[in-house]
Amino acid sequence: MAEVAAKNLDTMRRRVASVANHLAPVRPSANSGAVELSTASSSMNNSYHRIHGEVPSHPVVWRTARDEDSGKDFVDIIYEKAVGEGIAKITINRPERRNAFRPQTVKEMIRAFDDARDDSSIGVIILTGKGSKAFCSGGDQALRKADGYVDYDNFGRLNVLDLQVQIRRLPKPVIAMVNCSLTLYSASISCLLDNIVVMFFQVAGYAVGGGHVLHMVCDLTIAADNAIFGQTGPKVGSFDAGYGSSIMSRLVGPKKAREMWFMARFYAAAEAEKMGLVNTVVPLENLEQETIKWCREMLKNSPTALRVLKSALNAVDDGHTGLQQLAGDATLIFYGTEEGNEGKTAFIERRRPNFSKFARRP
Numbered sequence: 627m628a629e630v631a632a633k634n635l636d637t638m639r640r641r642v643a644s645v646a647n648h649l650a651p652v653r654p655s656a657n658s659g660a661v662e663l664s665t666a667s668s669s670m671n672n673s674y675h676r677i678h679g680e681v682p683s684h685p686v687v688w689r690t691a692r693d694e695d696s697g698k699d700f701v702d703i704i705y706e707k708a709v710g711e712g713i714a715k716i717t718i719n720r721p722e723r724r725n726a727f728r729p730q731t732v733k734e735m736i737r738a739f740d741d742a743r744d745d746s747s748i749g750v751i752i753l754t755g756k757g758s759k760a761f762c763s764g765g766d767q768a769l770r771k772a773d774g775y776v777d778y779d780n781f782g783r784l785n786v787l788d789l790q791v792q793i794r795r796l797p798k799p800v801i802a803m804v805n806c807s808l809t810l811y812s813a814s815i816s817c818l819l820d821n822i823v824v825m826f827f828q829v830a831g832y833a834v835g836g837g838h839v840l841h842m843v844c845d846l847t848i849a850a851d852n853a854i855f856g857q858t859g860p861k862v863g864s865f866d867a868g869y870g871s872s873i874m875s876r877l878v879g880p881k882k883a884r885e886m887w888f889m890a891r892f893y894a895a896a897e898a899e900k901m902g903l904v905n906t907v908v909p910l911e912n913l914e915q916e917t918i919k920w921c922r923e924m925l926k927n928s929p930t931a932l933r934v935l936k937s938a939l940n941a942v943d944d945g946h947t948g949l950q951q952l953a954g955d956a957t958l959i960f961y962g963t964e965e966g967n968e969g970k971t972a973f974i975e976r977r978r979p980n981f982s983k984f985a986r987r988p
């Protein structure tokens with residue numbers, strides 16, 4: 627009898643240890659060398675860190691933002707801006723559908739991203755999903771018809787493709803903040819020698835299907851430690867042969883991209899980080915705080931440098947469109963120079979421009 631009880635206890639202990647081990651918080655930025663730098667004080671003791679310093683950690687205050695151009699209220703999304711800081715946040719608000727998008731959702735996201743692009747006080751944009759169960763589960767399959775997704779009219783739409791292009795070309799960093807749930811259940815198990823309380827966490831937090839493509843198109847992804855990533859297309863009769871394939875191949879490499887698409891498996895956040903799909907994985911309770919930290923850190927940097935870097939990082943892959951974006955940035959910068967201004971001023975003053983005073987640099 628005592629032998630059986632001891633064996634049961636042993637089994638119980640192993641289970642608790644296994645659950646506890648599973649729940650051990652992931653060290654922030656497990657793969658990123660940046661962590662070592664930001665935590666090792668000796669590495670911080672240099673002029674670079676003394677001058678640029680730490681970012682503030684006070685809580686962010688959100689205010690609901692409107693689409694100033696259309697004046698229409700948002701239904702499928704929540705659009706917010708941080709008070710006194712250059713951060714906008716777009717939240718897909720269809721939690722009962724795991725934040726699956728319909729054409730209306732996408733139209734609203736496009737309007738919000740447009741507003742954030744146009745608002746010169748905004749320097750970085752967060753994309754996330756409402757609630758605790760999903761970032762986004764892709765297109766709303768209940769609305770899928772023969773020619774795309776249909777909501778308020780009879781035309782099928784694949785307008786998420788326009789949104790992907792918009793995010794890719796938007797000259798400000800866009801961060802996907804991939805949320806997840808953490809629901810605690812507890813059960814008390816009594817045995818002869820001990821009374822053990824076992825805690826179960828139900829975890830989820832899906833960035834799947836077209837929702838997975840959305841996070842990949844964003845410039846950076848910060849994930850909660852129990853988020854789940856994957857493509858479902860081949861299981862539901864769909865595929866994204868555009869950015870969903872080409873950007874993924876760049877991110878994880880051609881073999882792994884084939885695995886993700888052909889097998890349509892799901893991957894835990896830690897695995898996604900190893901694969902290069904996400905920038906960092908943090909405990910759920912730190913997710914927004916960490917994302918805001920990244921935003922604040924970028925906001926301290928030169929907006930023009932970030933703008934040009936984004937277009938430069940995309941340029942080769944994006945062909946003519948990438949060149950167009952990078953070239954537009956070059957023109958933007960040139961217009962601000964004395965040399966560029968000389969041409970315009972001469973035209974206005976109806977005189978011959980004098981470019982001879984400008985250096986012909988090596």
Ligand SMILES: CC(C)(COP(=O)(O)OP(=O)(O)OC[C@H]1O[C@@H](n2cnc3c(N)ncnc32)[C@H](O)[C@@H]1OP(=O)(O)O)[C@@H](O)C(=O)NCCC(=O)NCCSC(=O)c1cc(O)c2ccccc2c1O
Nearest residue numbers: 723724726763764765766767784786835836858864865866
């Ligand atoms: C995301 C899940 C893994 C979550 O599973 P879980 O068990 O937690 O929850 P439920 O399955 O019970 O879902 C709860 C509730 O939500 C509804 N729901 C979830 N996802 C969707 C969805 N995508 N569309 C519609 N409804 C959804 C679900 O039916 C439940 O409703 P109840 O009324 O029953 O409570 C799991 O839900 C899941 O696997 N979801 C589907 C993921 C998926 O296959 N997405 C579509 C991929 S295709 C796509 O997104 C896509 C879109 C485009 O616009 C494209 C455009 C151009 C090219 C390609 C495109 C493309 O591939």
